[in-house]
Amino acid sequence: MAFAETFKALSDPVRRQILELLKKGPLSAGDIGSHFDMTGATISYHLKILKQADLIFESREKNYIYYQLNTTVLEEIMLWITTLKGGDPGVESK
Amino acid sequence: MAFAETFKALSDPVRRQILELLKKGPLSAGDIGSHFDMTGATISYHLKILKQADLIFESREKNYIYYQLNTTVLEEIMLWITTLKGGDPGVESK
DNA sequence: ATTCTATTTAGAAATATTTCTAAATACTGA
DNA sequence: TCAGTATTTAGAAATATTTCTAAATAGAAT
Numbered sequence: 001m002a003f004a005e006t007f008k009a010l011s012d013p014v015r016r017q018i019l020e021l022l023k024k025g026p027l028s029a030g031d032i033g034s035h036f037d038m039t040g041a042t043i044s045y046h047l048k049i050l051k052q053a054d055l056i057f058e059s060r061e062k063n064y065i066y067y068q069l070n071t072t073v074l075e076e077i078m079l080w081i082t083t084l085k086g087g088d089p090g091v092e093s094k
Numbered sequence: 095m096a097f098a099e100t101f102k103a104l105s106d107p108v109r110r111q112i113l114e115l116l117k118k119g120p121l122s123a124g125d126i127g128s129h130f131d132m133t134g135a136t137i138s139y140h141l142k143i144l145k146q147a148d149l150i151f152e153s154r155e156k157n158y159i160y161y162q163l164n165t166t167v168l169e170e171i172m173l174w175i176t177t178l179k180g181g182d183p184g185v186e187s188k
Numbered sequence: 189a190t191t192c193t194a195t196t197t198a199g200a201a202a203t204a205t206t207t208c209t210a211a212a213t214a215c216t217g218a
Numbered sequence: 219t220c221a222g223t224a225t226t227t228a229g230a231a232a233t234a235t236t237t238c239t240a241a242a243t244a245g246a247a248t
Contacts (some may be wrong), residue, residue, distance in 0.1 A: 004107050004110075007104050007110070010101050010105070011101045011102045011105035012205090012206085013098050016098075016101070019178055020178065023178055023180060028224080029224070029225060029226090030223095030224065030225080033225095038206095038207075038208090039207075039208065039209080040224080040226085041208070041209080041210095041225090041226075041227080042208075043225090044225060044226050044227085045205095045206075045207080045226090045227095046206090047226095048226085062216075063214085063215055063222095063224055063225090064215095064223095064225090065224080065225065065226095069178070071178075071180075074178065074179055075179075078172060078176070081171060081172055084113055084117055084165075084168065085165045085168055085169075086117060086165075106236085122195090123194070123195060123196090124193095124194065124195080127195095132237075133237075133238065133239080134194080134195065134196085135196075135197080135237080135238070135239080136236075136237055136238075137195090138195060138196055138197085139196090139197095139235095139236075139237080141195095141196095142196085154244095156246075157192095157194055157195090157244085157246055157247095158193095158194065158195090159194080159195065159196095
């Protein structure tokens, strides 16, 4: 479990913004890059980190690589935080 | 809102472990330090980061400074993650 | 007032992260 | 096969983070 890796990945503002973009649906690396004032190489670097943290996964289609959110790891983070708060991981009261 | 600061603070394993120690109750800087193979200065550095991120707060008593968890910021993180998952921040189904 | 203990601050060294440019890879379509 | 487009990799520079030692501060107790 690369739990630490996930938090590390979430600690960068660019990477969080990429995740927010992907919330609406899959995007190619180029599409993602067009939202930032950075080179494609830098975007690729951030995508690699997100991939290693299991926060996104890719699927190849035609000449493109599409990225999409993987929400399962987010569940684990939620669980860690909930446990830290001293709460029950189950149903929240209201 | 220093939202980015909070994620940054959570990205370090030592700081997450400090938070877990504080889950059981307030501890002095010295008490916290005794759980790590690091100098008090380094622990102090990490405590400062956690304090700036509003993840802990301190209260002075006698010769000691006691630190404790502040869970309100954790709620905000949960909200961000829940929203990212595309979910309703309200009641979770089961 | 002085001394002792707890903690923080300052400054420096080691390491890690982010970003770029240039080159490489991979796949598409003519 | 060759040319074009999308993306990644390699290597280097700039910046940020983590850790240490040594010194400073703050408060407690003699």
